[in-house]
Amino acid sequence: MELNEQLKLENQLCFSVYACSREITKMYRPYLDKLGITYPQYLVLLVLWEQHETTVKALGAELYLDSGTLTPLLKRMEESGLVRRERSKEDERKVMVRLTTKGEELRDEASIIPDAMATNSGLSKEEFTKALSGFQQLLDHIHSVNDKK
Amino acid sequence: MELNEQLKLENQLCFSVYACSREITKMYRPYLDKLGITYPQYLVLLVLWEQHETTVKALGAELYLDSGTLTPLLKRMEESGLVRRERSKEDERKVMVRLTTKGEELRDEASIIPDAMATNSGLSKEEFTKALSGFQQLLDHIHSVNDKK
DNA sequence: AATATTTAAATTGTGCACAATTTAATTTTA
DNA sequence: TAAAATTAAATTGTGCACAATTTAAATATT
Numbered sequence: 001m002e003l004n005e006q007l008k009l010e011n012q013l014c015f016s017v018y019a020c021s022r023e024i025t026k027m028y029r030p031y032l033d034k035l036g037i038t039y040p041q042y043l044v045l046l047v048l049w050e051q052h053e054t055t056v057k058a059l060g061a062e063l064y065l066d067s068g069t070l071t072p073l074l075k076r077m078e079e080s081g082l083v084r085r086e087r088s089k090e091d092e093r094k095v096m097v098r099l100t101t102k103g104e105e106l107r108d109e110a111s112i113i114p115d116a117m118a119t120n121s122g123l124s125k126e127e128f129t130k131a132l133s134g135f136q137q138l139l140d141h142i143h144s145v146n147d148k149k
Numbered sequence: 150m151e152l153n154e155q156l157k158l159e160n161q162l163c164f165s166v167y168a169c170s171r172e173i174t175k176m177y178r179p180y181l182d183k184l185g186i187t188y189p190q191y192l193v194l195l196v197l198w199e200q201h202e203t204t205v206k207a208l209g210a211e212l213y214l215d216s217g218t219l220t221p222l223l224k225r226m227e228e229s230g231l232v233r234r235e236r237s238k239e240d241e242r243k244v245m246v247r248l249t250t251k252g253e254e255l256r257d258e259a260s261i262i263p264d265a266m267a268t269n270s271g272l273s274k275e276e277f278t279k280a281l282s283g284f285q286q287l288l289d290h291i292h293s294v295n296d297k298k
Numbered sequence: 299a300a301t302a303t304t305t306a307a308a309t310t311g312t313g314c315a316c317a318a319t320t321t322a323a324t325t326t327t328a
Numbered sequence: 329t330a331a332a333a334t335t336a337a338a339t340t341g342t343g344c345a346c347a348a349t350t351t352a353a354a355t356a357t358t
Contacts (some may be wrong), residue, residue, distance in 0.1 A: 121162070135166060
């Protein structure tokens with residue numbers, strides 16, 4: 001690609017990923033609005049539906065987010081009655097995050113979302129699987145490059 | 150995929166796109182820091198380096214952003230001397246956005262970025278092209294689905 | 299021409315993201 | 329074991345995103 005072409009917006013992989021991410025979030029919004037949660041809050045719930053209990057640190061490692069983002073986000077989720085936060089007895093530096101009954105119950109309401117989103121994305125099952133593994137690979141690679149510094 | 154698997158974080162295309170987008174932004178940061186700009190500001194410059202002059206509306210259509218995001222962003226860019234904003238004489242509803250000399254000159258400094266990012270992403274030229282077109286397709290599709298409502 | 303509708307930005311308010319710093323607890327080291 | 333280093337959250341401050349509303353100008357209707 002010639003040097004002039006390289007700085008065109010349409011040739012930026014970064015832009016298509018960035019715009020895609022935001023459009024995907026918009027696609028989720030009507031569904032998440034019904035549950036009274038935001039997209040990052042939905043991601044926290046996905047983790048907690050698998051693990052029931054975790055720490056801010058572990059959550060951050062899974063979602064690639066730090067305490068600066070998670071602390072206020074989890075406080076909002078606590079206020080809306082979805083999670084409980086309390087200091088660990090064994091290690092008081094750690095804050096345990098646990099689902100409430102309300103948080104547990106939201107799982108049933110959310111169970112329809114993945115199918116709805118898969119349909120809306122317009123990808124076949126094979127395309128979806130392929131795209132997913134492509135992204136995870138790219139994500140892993142870039143994350144390791146970023147962390148090296 | 151069984152219903153239980155569908156709600157696992159690792160199976161969410163949305164999450165890998167979301168995390169990827171943020172990791173890519175982090176990868177750009179050291180380069181953009183040198184230029185004194187943020188990632189969304191870089192995207193605005195990419196458009197202006199192609200067009201030299203545009204409107205808030207047109208910029209929003211290209212970047213999928215609205216005036217609520219762009220107005221304060223462009224004001225910051227104006228403060229740092231990269232662009233000028235002024236009401237159009239022909240249609241006073243429109244605000245024209247133009248590059249300053251400083252904004253123009255930043256292009257040379259930025260010209261090394263695409264190659265550096267391509268290298269860091271760890272994708273071959275073919276993989277890059279393929280990933281790019283895959284995303285643009287997904288983006289177009291989701292954007293049209295979102296706009297239909 | 300006067301009124302209604304549409305359009306383009308700006309404004310307001312909420313919720314992320316994230317760098318940088320602070321606070322407090324735990325672990326390591328001298 | 330006392331001091332230093334590390335670790336986990338919280339805090340502070342800046343900059344997006346975006347829904348919803350407001351303001352003002354242009355266009356369409358009656």
